[in-house]
Amino acid sequence: MTNVFDIYTIIFLALAVFIFFRLRSVLGTKTGSEQDPFRPRDLPPGARPPGAPGPQGGEVIPLPNRGPAPAPVAVDPAEPRWGAFAAPGTPLARGFDGIASRDPSFEPGGFIGGAKAAYEMIVLAFASGDRRMLRDLLAKDVFDGFEAAIRDRETRGEQVETRFVGIERAEIVDAQLRGDQAQVTMKFVSQLVTATRDRSGTVVDGSPDKVVDVTDVWTFARNVTDRDPNWRLIATEAGG
Secondary structure, three states: OHHHHHHHHHHHHHHHHHHHOOOOOOOOOOOOOOOOOOOHHHOOOOOOOOOOOOOOOOEOEOOOOOOOOOOOOOOOOOOOOOHHHOOOOOHHHHHHHHHHHHOOOOOHHHHHHHHHHHHHHHHHHHHHOOHHHHHHHEOHHHHHHHHHHHHHHHHOOOEEEEEEEEEEEEEEEEEEEEOOEEEEEEEEEEEEEEEEEOOOOOEEEEEEEEEEEEEEEEEEEEEOOOOOOOEEEEEEEEOO
């Protein structure tokens, strides 16, 4: 498991360096009584931005070229195979078993690290209106929804100012192998400072001084028979 985790870590550290030079602002959604900084009204019918009930589609989590599959790692029978990530015999553990049976490189700890990086990247790109970045990260239908929201925001002359405070918690809540498709659902709890200003600079949504809590549930998927190692976000919803 250790070698697999190192592969995930190296790839996502490289991704983080790439993103640092591409993005300067961030955006997210919040829970509670405040207005949603993503404003669902910005999206066309059937589309959702991160943190709000939204469309199903895909985002890419780039992973390394796989090459030959790694040899199975011996597991001490006295220790649960998935450690603290899933108790033996639970649906989550069975889901991990199914995915690992087709993709021996899968490891929950490494996946969580990569998913956290992808989550922040997507939030950052949407906030900055970086269409090029989003096109690389999203499936076409999801990109179309996000791009429409950005275009609508630009038509109104609005700009988003957001600071990503951090991710407080990220955990896998579901994992399944459906045919040839591996699916992993993550729950993210994060904090953001975000505000939207109109043409005159007046804040019309959010607050530039207040930290808001965000809970999102995102499902990533990849075809285990595909040589493409990328995971795509196929569903997003606001968590309770």
